Amino acid sequence: NAGVTQTPKFQVLKTGQSMTLQCAQDMNHEYMSWYRQDPGMGLRLIHYSVGAGITDQGEVPNGYNVSRSTTEDFPLRLLSAAPSQTSVYFCASTRTGVSPLHFGNGTRLTVT
Amino acid sequence: DQQVKQNSPSLSVQEGRISILNCDYTNSMFDYFLWYKKYPAEGPTFLISISSIKDKNEDGRFTVFLNKSAKHLSLHIVPSQPGDSAVYFCAASTLTNAGKSTFGDGTTLTVKP
Numbered sequence: 001n002a003g004v005t006q007t008p009k010f011q012v013l014k015t016g017q018s019m020t021l022q023c024a025q026d027m028n029h030e031y032m033s034w035y036r037q038d039p040g041m042g043l044r045l046i047h048y049s050v051g052a053g054i055t056d057q058g059e060v061p062n063g064y065n066v067s068r069s070t071t072e073d074f075p076l077r078l079l080s081a082a083p084s085q086t087s088v089y090f091c092a093s094t095r096t097g098v099s100p101l102h103f104g105n106g107t108r109l110t111v112t
Numbered sequence: 113d114q115q116v117k118q119n120s121p122s123l124s125v126q127e128g129r130i131s132i133l134n135c136d137y138t139n140s141m142f143d144y145f146l147w148y149k150k151y152p153a154e155g156p157t158f159l160i161s162i163s164s165i166k167d168k169n170e171d172g173r174f175t176v177f178l179n180k181s182a183k184h185l186s187l188h189i190v191p192s193q194p195g196d197s198a199v200y201f202c203a204a205s206t207l208t209n210a211g212k213s214t215f216g217d218g219t220t221l222t223v224k225p
Contacts (some may be wrong), residue, residue, distance in 0.1 A: 005154070009186050031211035040121070042201060042215035043156070058212075094211045098163070100146055101211060103155030111163075 002054040006104035023091030032074040054060040118216035131189040135202030142204040
């Protein structure tokens, strides 16, 4: 069982570069989300989706774009990377309603 | 304004003893609470949850207690084992959308052999 798969595991970007963090799940979950975790802090919600074609902003959406064209995939795009976006990014999925999140193993991003 | 707070960044206990991790929340709309465990270089994994209609939920060595009037919940681990050493996150949401959870900053638990 693959669960939630995130790629890449590590990435170094220069300020101003763009990139896409990939996330895929094979559990047919309707709900997917992106969180970032900064040192000593909890996970903060960036964007989420309740189904294909539907996305919405979370707590810290600025500087990030998302789209959800299929149930399985939920990529996160950084249009112009900034040092403040240095963080560990986690993708998660779940069924709607009362169900816990299933997380990927994260992408560690460094922006210099 | 942080809606979910874990005021103890770290906790150290002896193997075999009880570990108690605490969490406070401010948003009265939250009615579903979860605990996640995280090892280094891995994603968080779900541990145990409780809805606001209950005040206690047990799963093996793990018990979560909810005090709605105090907006406080706690996770008890009995007996603690070295493999329990990890970061524990408290999360809160509504029953209709548990996926949109708000997380605390985490408590690092160290269980000494």
